[in-house]
Structures are given as structure tokens and as C-alpha cells.
Amino acid sequence: MLSPAVVQSAPATPEGTVFRAEALGKVYQTGETRVEALRGVDLAIPAGEMIVLLGPSGSGKSTLLNIIGGLDRPSSGRLFYHDTELTALGDRALTRYRRDNVGFVFQFYNLIPSLTAQENVRLVTDIAADPMPPEEALALVGLAERRDHYPAQLSGGEQQRVAVARAIAKRPGVLLCDEPTGALDSITGVRVLEALARAHDELGATVIVITHNVGIAAMARSVIHFRDGAIARLETNDNPVQAQDIHW
Amino acid sequence: MRALDLKLFRDLWRMRGQVVAIALVLSAATATYVLSVGVHQSLVATRDAYYARNHFADVFAGMTRAPRSIVARVAEVPGVRRAQGGIVQYARLELPLRTEPIRALVSSVDEMGRDHLNALTLSEGRLPRPDHPEDVVVDEAFAKANALHPGDTIAAQIYGRQQILRIVGTGLAPNYIYALPPGDIIPDERRFGILWMGRKGLEAATDRREAINTLSLTLEHGASEAEVIRKVDTILEPYGGTGAYGRKDHLSHAFLDSELQQLSAMTRVIPPIFLLVATFLVYIVLGRMIRTERGQIGLIKAFGYSNRDIGWHYLKFALAIAVLAIAIGSVAGIWMGRSMTALYAEYYHFPFLDYRLSPGVFVGASLLSVGAAALGAIGGARSAGRLSPAVAMLPPPPPIYRAGAVERLGRWAGLTTIGEMIVRHVARWPLRSAITVIGVSLSMGLLFATVQFIDSSHAMLDQFFGRAQRQSFTVTFTEAQNEDVIHALGQIPGVMRVEATRTIPVKLRFGNRSERTAIESVEPDAILSARIDMDGQQVEMPPAGLMLSRQLAKELGVQAGDRIEVEQLGGRRTRTVQPVARIVNEIVGARAYAENSTLRRITRDAAPIGAALLKTDPAARDDILARLRDMPVVLGVTERDAAFTRFSQMIEQNILTMIGFYVAFASAIAVGVVYNSARILFSERAHELATLRVLGYQSGEVGIILLGEIALLVVLALPPGCLLGYGMAKLMLAMFSSDLFRLPFAASRASYGLAAIVVLIAGIATALVVARRVMRLDMVRVLKARD
Incomplete structure (x- = not known):
């Protein structure tokens, strides 16, 4: 069956869609400058896919990711997560949504330096509804042995894998990754991508990855190209490559 | 304006909350300094001017009776500059509608105004006329308390004789700045006053024609007081001399002097506490500021600014705080000084008592504030100056946490992950945590030391009036009595x-x-x-x-x-x-x-x-007082209950004013310390807090990290706060004790509790103000930036 990974302009939520955006717009007003970061984005993202957002700096991909993740609110338009309208939720409900459904991985890991690898994962498992044991999450990213190390005692790649473990430990419906390999060299970056792929395969989560790295796009079923706050084009990849086959 | 100074102004504005919080603590030091030194100087200046203008004597002597010619003999004693003789006599007054006996000390005054020593200053009216033995001048406080005015008459019993006196004026003299009734321990201007009667009039009234019973002397510069006293005692011995004494033993002077000693003790103890805390605060705030501005410092140095330029830039930041503190503290100090002075004017009777500040007070206060701020800044400014540009522009090394005792303890105690974050952060920055703990405990100590004055004064009143004195009345006599009077008193019904x-x-x-x-x-x-x-x-x-x-x-x-x-x-x-x-x-x-x-x-x-x-019998009070009034030998009656009430009022009034000031000061410390700690904590942890928000923690849960750490430090500060408070209380009680009375340490548990609660409330309320920032945390912006 042909499953178009991402559909633009969806009038109603099709079956199996996890996110649906209607004319999403975002305007930043800083002092006298007005920046239109998103200009009426329409989008439907199917559940369980791995999607890559590609585009130059300032093209709007991070803004979209933040809105999808419930970290930011659009200036106009609507966004649905399954049947829930995220754009109508208040701060508490949006936090609840992040807590139960969304895992994040950032470029700069954002681990808590005073907590060990395992404790960083516990931060999430302490509050999630149905988490996996922290050890299991660390095992998934190949760091079971290093669980009692503090961030300062781990390499950049290891820190990012802890961040991935922390993101997947809650068994999230969605895994959002903003330049997860941006601060890493090729070899450690691949190990992080492997961890992401494994999480995607084993948890069936929808994974959305922002990257500048065109090579990484080969991993995804769908690639959304961004330019000037809007979707420039959609690309479907019927034969995604394995993480270990990616080089840059 | 130089660009670096522009940065200084903007930094001050950006960090205005912290700047003001530190300035408040420092201004408490300035205020207490201006207050105590200012009041002390005003009192000393007023007293000295008053003593000089009215020629307060250096040596005083009493005797049963001596011929007036003795004055000339005493004046011959080497070292005596001037001698003056006179008569003083206790008398009973009767005021309409007053049952209790009212006492007065009648003092002779030269009708022509030729008195040189202890000269009377008239506030209204005139001196007694030479041929009018009924003319008297009444002391200002007594006149005011009893609504007496020139032209009024009062009935008096002087030396056993009933007399009607006419008030011709009101006034005061330097030997009665603090006027105590005989046998009492506090002034009571409603029941005791000083009257000045013409010399001839008082001589006639006391059968002492051309005789005296009191002598005042001034000494030559450099004369030996002890030597003069010895010689005067020899001269007066045949006349029933009761021993000459210097100003040290003069009641009014001694009371005023002990008050002045308390004030200068306060100057030595209180401001240093605030200066210490302010120095700590400048140290931690500037330290944090320099850590966050490493990159900028590197850049500015790369442009060619010298190490000294950079160091001076940060030093100026601290000095600006000191300038603000000096302004706030001076205004507060002047205002409090005025109210303290007004309070003094109620108990110490001066013809003028102006709260006057010399420029030196402000110079002293400014030097202390600037010194404390500079001391706190010097370490940070030097470290900023020493940073090499290349190193400074690199991101600072991440804080390193390793497994240690604290971590094991946390695990053993079964802390939650958030709990671990709090405890480890405290342990990671032990110096800063210690400074917060010390600051808060000093605040609590000061509060406790102040609040316990209430317990102490109650204990004092209870011991003195409740247990040491069990009588209803103390009856004093016009002259020494024998056993007969005891029998006579026992006959009175009731x-x-x-x-x-x-x-x-x-x-x-x-x-x-x-x-x-x-x-x-x-x-x-x-x-x-x-x-x-x-x-x-x-x-x-x-x-x-x-x-x-x-x-x-x-x-x-x-x-x-x-x-x-x-x-x-x-x-x-x-x-x-x-x-x-x-x-x-x-x-x-x-x-x-x-x-x-x-x-x-x-x-x-x-x-x-x-x-x-x-x-x-309390029911017979009025009858007993009436009978006592009719007994000629009775000079006066002190009612224990009235004295108790009067004493309580005086203590409450003094203590409540003082406590009001110190609660404000102590709270300023707690607020200043907690606000700065919380702001630094927030800025350091903004990244972590935002991360937790992203992971799905509600703002309330995230706020716990901030509040939890502050609460932990505040709670940790309570036991040392109690200890410090205990020490400070003992010190302050010793400071406020004098030859005349001593305050016992009698703190109740409630005082410890009250001090702890005020500190907790001030601390947590301040931390809550900072914690509200968690609500406004911009998750996206914080996470995009590297920590």
C-alpha cells in the first residue's frame, strides 16, 4: 500500500495521522523587527513514521518543531495531535501533553550536570505514566555500563545517547530531535542515529528530526524541505538506509 | 560617556533587584551607624553645650547645715574655681483632685539671677521676686504633666509647715536633666517635680537663715577631683557633711552617661553585622556576574582594555551599590534618629535637644559602606582582571559533579531525583551555600536578640516588682524616723x-x-x-x-x-x-x-x-493615702503598682520602637540574602529548569527546585541562627545594662520560634518572588543557547 508519508493541506484528519496543522503561522516581534517564522503551514504527519525536516537556518523548521512539541504557540492557525487541538490547550495541559507523549533530543544534550546518566533518565521515568525502567532505556542506547557516570564524565556522543535514552524512556508517541548530531563528529553521530533508529523501530514512535545534514535525510521515509517559513517541497523515500550506512 | 561605563549603568539597571537587595542590607549598616552615632553626638553636644552654658558643677556635696560663710572657705581650696551654696529640701505638694502624695525637691535660687552654677533656664515666666517667699519656678516636665502654669497656686508642706506657693515661671536646670524621686528607679513627672524658690524664702521656710545644706563646685583645669573632694569633706565634716562626690556619682549625670554608653556600644555591635553580610553578598553576586560575563571580558580585553580597566569596571559596580546604600541609609538613619531623639527628650529634660548631624557622621558611614562593598568586590574584580582573553572567550568548564558523600547520603535517604538535584547543588557550591546560611542565621540572630528584650524586660519587671517588692506602698519620710513611726503607720485602718x-x-x-x-x-x-x-x-x-x-x-x-x-x-x-x-x-x-x-x-x-x-488592703487605698497625707513626717508614697505600670510603659515604649527598627533591619538581611541567592540560583539553573519544563514538569514542580534549595538553606540556618541569637542576645543585654540596672537573659521558646517564623516568612516570600520567574521561563530560548 502506498502510504504517502506526509500530506500537505489536509482538510480533515486522515486515519492514522498523528499531527495535523492548519495554516500555522508564527510571528516574532522583537523590538521593532517583525519576523515571520512560519507562514501558513498545512501539514498532516502519519503515525509511526521517521521524518526529517531540512532547510537553511531561519527557514522555520525549529519553530514548527517547537510548536509540535508544545514548547511554543503559533500566532495563527491550528494544530491537532490525534484529535486533540494543541493550539487550544493551556500551559498545564500542554505540559501534560509533553510529559505523556513527547520525547525531546537537542543539539546540546541538556543533561542535568548534577545527576548521573541513570538519574537523568529517572527524571522522566519519575513522572511518566508508563515508563520503561531507566536501565532498559540506557541499554537501548548502549550505555548500560555507564549509568552511574555524571555528564562531565561522559563524551559528547555518550551524553547525547543519554539524552536519547531520557527521551525514549517514557515510551513517547513522538520523538522530536533538533540537530541531534549537530555537535558531534561523524562516528559518534552515527551511534546516536542508531540509537534513534532503534527507538523508532522498537517503540513505534513517530520520529521527527531537524538537521542540516542532507546525509541523514536518507534515513527517513519522508523529508520536508523548508524555505522562508513555509514547506518548499515534500520528498518520499521508499528505501530508507540504515543508520550505520550514513557518513558525513 | 565611555562605552564601559554605559555597560556599567545597563548592568546596574538589568540587575536592579539584586542591586537594591544588597543596598538595603548595606543601608541598614549606614542607618544604624547614622542613627546611633548621630543620636550619640546630638546628645553629647546638647549635654555639653547645656552644661557649659548653665555651668553644671564638677563636684557636689551635701551636709546637715553649714553657715553660708563656708562657701568662701571651700572656694579657697586649691583647684576650686568657683563654689556655690544653696538649700535643697524635699517637700510634699497637694494638687486638687489628687489623692496620692506628690513630692517635690525644692531648691534655692538667687532672686537676682546671680546664680552661676547649675543655672536655671526659664522657659516661661520669671524668677521668684526677692520679697515674695511664695514665688516658685516649677520644672517644665512636672508643670506640663500636671497642667500647671504661671499664676497657679499649689499647697505645699515644707519642713513641716503648710505653705501656699505661687507659680511664677517654669524652667529647667542641668543638674536635673534626669529627675528621680527619692527611692524610685524611674522618673515620674506626675508625682515628682523640682521647684525653685527664692533663697530668702527657702531659708525662712527651712529655718536656715544664712545657712546652706548643699554645695556645688567647679574645678580649675587639671585640678585633682579626688584631692578637692578630700579637702571639702574635711571642711564639711563638722557640719554633718555626707561626703562630696563628682559628676560620676551625680544621679542625673550618671543616668545620661549610661545611656550614652549604651548608644556607643550599639554603634560597635550592630553596624558590623550588616557590613559583614553586605560584603558577602557583593562577593557572591559579583562572582556570579563575572562568571557569566567571561566571554564579554575576554572580548573587551581582546579589544585592548587593560586588566586594570576591567577590574575597576567591576569594582565600580560594587561602589555604585554602596552609593545607593549610603543615600537610603542616611535618609532612614536621620528619620530614625529624629524619633529616637524625641524619645530621649521625654525622659531627659534639656532646654533644647536638636538632632544634629555633623558631616563626619556621613563621612564615617560612607567610608564603612564603601569599604564593605569594595572588600566584597576586590576578589571578583581581581579575578576578572587576571582572566586571559583567550581563556575567557572559551565557554567556562562545566560544573563537575562526582559521586561523593552527599550523593551516597542522598541515595541512602531515598531522595527523589529532584531532591538529589537540590542537595547536590548545595554541596557543589559549599561557600555560597554557607554564605546564604550565615546571612540568614545572622538575620535570625538579630531578630531573636531583639525580640528577647521583651522576655528579658518582663522577667526584670517580674523579679523586681513581682518578687523583690511585695509591698503595696513605700513610705518615705521628711527626715529619718525612729520606731514610733512604724507603730503609727500600723494603726492606720487597712x-x-x-x-x-x-x-x-x-x-x-x-x-x-x-x-x-x-x-x-x-x-x-x-x-x-x-x-x-x-x-x-x-x-x-x-x-x-x-x-x-x-x-x-x-x-x-x-x-x-x-x-x-x-x-x-x-x-x-x-x-x-x-x-x-x-x-x-x-x-x-x-x-x-x-x-x-x-x-x-x-x-x-x-x-x-x-x-x-x-x-x-486594696479597698482602703484612698483612705490610707489620705491618712498618710495628713502625717507631717511622711514625705511621699510610692505605689508599687503605679511604679510597675510606669516602668512597663517606659520599657514597652523604648523596646517597641527599637524592636520595630530591628525587625525591619533583620528582615532586610533575610530578604537581601535570600533574594540574591535565589536570583543567582535561578540564573545558574535556568537551563536545567527549562529542560525539566520541556521534559514535562509543571512550573510548580520546577519551582520546587528553586524553593527547595532556598528552603533547605533557610532551615539549615535556623539552628546556627538560634546559637548566634543567643550570643547576640547576651551581648546586647550586656550592652544595655548599666550601673543602674541589668537585664536578665530570660528568652522564652516562643521568642526563638517567632524569630524563626519571621525569617522563614521573609525568606520564602522572597524566594517565591523569584520563583515566579519559572512561569515566564522561555524554554525555547534557553535550550537553544549553550549553557
């Missing part, structure tokens, strides 16, 4: 018990030290008075020898077992040697006690009765 108190004025000598005091004695079976020590224990009179109050023993340098020389002043002027049998640590006064038998050995006579203690 009087349930009468006990005699015998008092003889003496000079005690030990080695080369000597003190003027009085030895008191009570009946062997006395129950109406007791000697209670500081711990509340009743101390029995020793069967032989003297019992000295600790204050007196300290002044003389004697211990129990020593033998001291006792010179009776007046009477037979005996000199005996008596053993010191016991020392009693009393609250009020510096007195000596002895059994009647010992007293008799000293006087070689039946010791005269100076006062009688009466236990009465």
Missing part, C-alpha cells in the same frame, strides 16, 4: 503589715577604689521585700558582714571573703572594716545590704528608719 527599711549612706573602700552607696537593712522577719538574683533565686541576708550587689563588687574589685572599709557619711561618720559575706547578682541598682545588727555596729547607734514598706 494597713496589714508594716516593715521598716533602714538605710545609711556610706563610702566603701577597697584598696584604692571607693564607691558611694547606701547600706540597706530590713527586719529579720521581713517578708515584704526580698533580694532576688538574676536567676530568680531569693538570696538570704548573711547573718554577719555585708552583702554587695555584683555591680558594686565589680566596681570595688572585691570578692566574697574580702574585708572592706565602711565610712559612714553623716551621723557619727564612723569608719569600720566589714567582711563581704555574699555577692548578689541583682537586677536593679548597685547596693549593699546588711543585717540590722551589722548596721548598728557601723552606726554605733540605732540606725534610723529611712522608709517603711506597707502591705495594705
Whole structure:
């Protein structure tokens, strides 16, 4: 069956869609400058896919990711997560949504330096509804042995894998990754991508990855190209490559 | 303006909350300094000007009666510049509609205004006229308290004779700045006043034509006071001299002097606490600022600014805080100084009492503030100056956490992950955590030390009025009485018990030290008075020898077992040697006690009765007072309850004013310390807090990290706060104690609790203000930036 990974302009939520955006717009007003970061984005993202957002700096991909993740609110338009309208939720409900459904991985890991690898994962498992044991999450990213190390005692790649473990430990419906390999060299970056792929395969989560790295796009079923706050084009990849086959 | 100065101004504005919080603590130092030094200077300047203008005497002497010609003889004594003789006589006054006896000290005044020493300053009216023995000038406070005005008349009994006096003026004199009724411990201007009567009039009224019973002298510059006193005593001995004494033993002067000593003690103890805390705060805030501005410092240096430019830039930041503190503190200090001065004016009677500040006070306060701020800044400024540009522009190394005792402890205690974050952060920055703990505990200490004054003064009142004095009335006599008066008093209906108190004025000598005091004695079976020590224990009179109050023993340098020389002043002027049998640590006064038998050995006579203690039926109060008023030998009556009320009022008024100030100051410390700690904590942890928000923690849960750490530090500060408070309380009680009375340490648990609660509330409320920032945390922006 042909499953178009991402559909633009969806009038109603099709079956199996996890996110649906209607004319999403975002305007930043800083002092006298007005920046239109998103200009009426329409989008439907199917559940369980791995999607890559590609585009130059300032093209709007991070803004979209933040809105999808419930970290930011659009200036106009609507966004649905399954049947829930995220754009109508208040701060508490949006936090609840992040807590139960969304895992994040950032470029700069954002681990808590005073907590060990395992404790960083516990931060999430302490509050999630149905988490996996922290050890299991660390095992998934190949760091079971290093669980009692503090961030300062781990390499950049290891820190990012802890961040991935922390993101997947809650068994999230969605895994959002903003330049997860941006601060890493090729070899450690691949190990992080492997961890992401494994999480995607084993948890069936929808994974959305922002990257500048065109090579990484080969991993995804769908690639959304961004330019000037809007979707420039959609690309479907019927034969995604394995993480270990990616080089840059 | 240089770009770097522009940065300074913007930094100050950006960090205005922290700047103001530190400035508040520092301004408390400035304010207390300006307050205490300012009031001290104003009082000293006023007193000195008043003494100089009205020629307050240096030496005073009393005698039974001496011919006026003695004044010229005394004036011949080498070292005496001027001598002046006069008459003082206690009298009873009767005011309409007043049942209680009212006492006055009538003092002679030259009708032509030729008095030189202790000169009377008229506030209204005129001096008594030469041929009008009824003319009197009334002291201003007494006139005001009893609504007396020139033209009014009062009935008086002077030297056993009834007389109608006409008020011709009101005024005051430097020897009655603080006027105490005989036998009392606090002024009561409603029941005791000073009257000045023309010399001729008072001579006639007291049968002392061309005679005197009091003498005042001023000394030549450099004259030996002790030598003059010795010679004057020799001259006055045949006339019933009771021993000359210097200003140190002059009641009014001594009270004022002890007040001044308390003020200067306050200057030495209180401002340093605030200066210390402010120095700490500048240190941690500037330290944090420099850490966050590493990159900028590197860049500015790369542009070619020198190390000194950078160091000076950060030093100026601290100095700006000091300038703000000086402004706030000076205004607050002046305002508080005015209210304190007004309070003093109620108890100390000056013709003028201006709160005047010399520029030196502000210079001193400014130097202290600038010094404290600079001391706090110097380390940070130097480290900023020393940063090499290349290193500075690199991101700072991440804080390193390793498994240690704290981590193991946390795991053992089963802390949540959030709990671990809090505890480890505290342990990661031990110096800063310690500074917060020290600051908050100092705040609590100061609060406690202040609040416990209420307990202490209640304990003092309870011991003095509740346990040491059980009589209803103390009756004083116009002159010493014998046993008959006790029987007469016992006959009054409603009087349930009468006990005699015998008092003889003496000079005690030990080695080369000597003190003027009085030895008191009570009946062997006395129950109406007791000697209670500081711990509340009743101390029995020793069967032989003297019992000295600790204050007196300290002044003389004697211990129990020593033998001291006792010179009776007046009477037979005996000199005996008596053993010191016991020392009693009393609250009020510096007195000596002895059994009647010992007293008799000293006087070689039946010791005269100076006062009688009466236990009465409260229902018969007015009748008893009326009967006492009709007894010519009775000079006055002190009602224990009225004295108690008056004392309570004075203490409450003084203490509440002081407590009001100090609660504000102590809260300023708590707020200043907690606000700065919380702001630094917030800025350091903004990244982590945002991360937690992203992971799905609600803002309330995230706020716990901030509040939890502050709460932990505040709670940790409570036990040392209690200890510090205990120490500070003891210090402050010692500061506020004087020769005249001592405050016992009697803090209740509630005072510890109250201090802890105020600190907790101030701390948590301040932290909540900062925690509100968690709500406004911009998750996206924080996470995009590298920590």
C-alpha cells in the first residue's frame, strides 16, 4: 500500500495521522523587527513514521518543531495531535501533553550536570505514566555500563545517547530531535542515529528530526524541505538506509 | 560617556533587584551607624553645650547645715574655681483632685539671677521676686504633666509647715536633666517635680537663715577631683557633711552617661553585622556576574582594555551599590534618629535637644559602606582582571559533579531525583551555600536578640516588682524616723503589715577604689521585700558582714571573703572594716545590704528608719493615702503598682520602637540574602529548569527546585541562627545594662520560634518572588543557547 508519508493541506484528519496543522503561522516581534517564522503551514504527519525536516537556518523548521512539541504557540492557525487541538490547550495541559507523549533530543544534550546518566533518565521515568525502567532505556542506547557516570564524565556522543535514552524512556508517541548530531563528529553521530533508529523501530514512535545534514535525510521515509517559513517541497523515500550506512 | 561605563549603568539597571537587595542590607549598616552615632553626638553636644552654658558643677556635696560663710572657705581650696551654696529640701505638694502624695525637691535660687552654677533656664515666666517667699519656678516636665502654669497656686508642706506657693515661671536646670524621686528607679513627672524658690524664702521656710545644706563646685583645669573632694569633706565634716562626690556619682549625670554608653556600644555591635553580610553578598553576586560575563571580558580585553580597566569596571559596580546604600541609609538613619531623639527628650529634660548631624557622621558611614562593598568586590574584580582573553572567550568548564558523600547520603535517604538535584547543588557550591546560611542565621540572630528584650524586660519587671517588692506602698519620710513611726503607720485602718527599711549612706573602700552607696537593712522577719538574683533565686541576708550587689563588687574589685572599709557619711561618720559575706547578682541598682545588727555596729547607734514598706488592703487605698497625707513626717508614697505600670510603659515604649527598627533591619538581611541567592540560583539553573519544563514538569514542580534549595538553606540556618541569637542576645543585654540596672537573659521558646517564623516568612516570600520567574521561563530560548 502506498502510504504517502506526509500530506500537505489536509482538510480533515486522515486515519492514522498523528499531527495535523492548519495554516500555522508564527510571528516574532522583537523590538521593532517583525519576523515571520512560519507562514501558513498545512501539514498532516502519519503515525509511526521517521521524518526529517531540512532547510537553511531561519527557514522555520525549529519553530514548527517547537510548536509540535508544545514548547511554543503559533500566532495563527491550528494544530491537532490525534484529535486533540494543541493550539487550544493551556500551559498545564500542554505540559501534560509533553510529559505523556513527547520525547525531546537537542543539539546540546541538556543533561542535568548534577545527576548521573541513570538519574537523568529517572527524571522522566519519575513522572511518566508508563515508563520503561531507566536501565532498559540506557541499554537501548548502549550505555548500560555507564549509568552511574555524571555528564562531565561522559563524551559528547555518550551524553547525547543519554539524552536519547531520557527521551525514549517514557515510551513517547513522538520523538522530536533538533540537530541531534549537530555537535558531534561523524562516528559518534552515527551511534546516536542508531540509537534513534532503534527507538523508532522498537517503540513505534513517530520520529521527527531537524538537521542540516542532507546525509541523514536518507534515513527517513519522508523529508520536508523548508524555505522562508513555509514547506518548499515534500520528498518520499521508499528505501530508507540504515543508520550505520550514513557518513558525513 | 565611555562605552564601559554605559555597560556599567545597563548592568546596574538589568540587575536592579539584586542591586537594591544588597543596598538595603548595606543601608541598614549606614542607618544604624547614622542613627546611633548621630543620636550619640546630638546628645553629647546638647549635654555639653547645656552644661557649659548653665555651668553644671564638677563636684557636689551635701551636709546637715553649714553657715553660708563656708562657701568662701571651700572656694579657697586649691583647684576650686568657683563654689556655690544653696538649700535643697524635699517637700510634699497637694494638687486638687489628687489623692496620692506628690513630692517635690525644692531648691534655692538667687532672686537676682546671680546664680552661676547649675543655672536655671526659664522657659516661661520669671524668677521668684526677692520679697515674695511664695514665688516658685516649677520644672517644665512636672508643670506640663500636671497642667500647671504661671499664676497657679499649689499647697505645699515644707519642713513641716503648710505653705501656699505661687507659680511664677517654669524652667529647667542641668543638674536635673534626669529627675528621680527619692527611692524610685524611674522618673515620674506626675508625682515628682523640682521647684525653685527664692533663697530668702527657702531659708525662712527651712529655718536656715544664712545657712546652706548643699554645695556645688567647679574645678580649675587639671585640678585633682579626688584631692578637692578630700579637702571639702574635711571642711564639711563638722557640719554633718555626707561626703562630696563628682559628676560620676551625680544621679542625673550618671543616668545620661549610661545611656550614652549604651548608644556607643550599639554603634560597635550592630553596624558590623550588616557590613559583614553586605560584603558577602557583593562577593557572591559579583562572582556570579563575572562568571557569566567571561566571554564579554575576554572580548573587551581582546579589544585592548587593560586588566586594570576591567577590574575597576567591576569594582565600580560594587561602589555604585554602596552609593545607593549610603543615600537610603542616611535618609532612614536621620528619620530614625529624629524619633529616637524625641524619645530621649521625654525622659531627659534639656532646654533644647536638636538632632544634629555633623558631616563626619556621613563621612564615617560612607567610608564603612564603601569599604564593605569594595572588600566584597576586590576578589571578583581581581579575578576578572587576571582572566586571559583567550581563556575567557572559551565557554567556562562545566560544573563537575562526582559521586561523593552527599550523593551516597542522598541515595541512602531515598531522595527523589529532584531532591538529589537540590542537595547536590548545595554541596557543589559549599561557600555560597554557607554564605546564604550565615546571612540568614545572622538575620535570625538579630531578630531573636531583639525580640528577647521583651522576655528579658518582663522577667526584670517580674523579679523586681513581682518578687523583690511585695509591698503595696513605700513610705518615705521628711527626715529619718525612729520606731514610733512604724507603730503609727500600723494603726492606720487597712494597713496589714508594716516593715521598716533602714538605710545609711556610706563610702566603701577597697584598696584604692571607693564607691558611694547606701547600706540597706530590713527586719529579720521581713517578708515584704526580698533580694532576688538574676536567676530568680531569693538570696538570704548573711547573718554577719555585708552583702554587695555584683555591680558594686565589680566596681570595688572585691570578692566574697574580702574585708572592706565602711565610712559612714553623716551621723557619727564612723569608719569600720566589714567582711563581704555574699555577692548578689541583682537586677536593679548597685547596693549593699546588711543585717540590722551589722548596721548598728557601723552606726554605733540605732540606725534610723529611712522608709517603711506597707502591705495594705486594696479597698482602703484612698483612705490610707489620705491618712498618710495628713502625717507631717511622711514625705511621699510610692505605689508599687503605679511604679510597675510606669516602668512597663517606659520599657514597652523604648523596646517597641527599637524592636520595630530591628525587625525591619533583620528582615532586610533575610530578604537581601535570600533574594540574591535565589536570583543567582535561578540564573545558574535556568537551563536545567527549562529542560525539566520541556521534559514535562509543571512550573510548580520546577519551582520546587528553586524553593527547595532556598528552603533547605533557610532551615539549615535556623539552628546556627538560634546559637548566634543567643550570643547576640547576651551581648546586647550586656550592652544595655548599666550601673543602674541589668537585664536578665530570660528568652522564652516562643521568642526563638517567632524569630524563626519571621525569617522563614521573609525568606520564602522572597524566594517565591523569584520563583515566579519559572512561569515566564522561555524554554525555547534557553535550550537553544549553550549553557
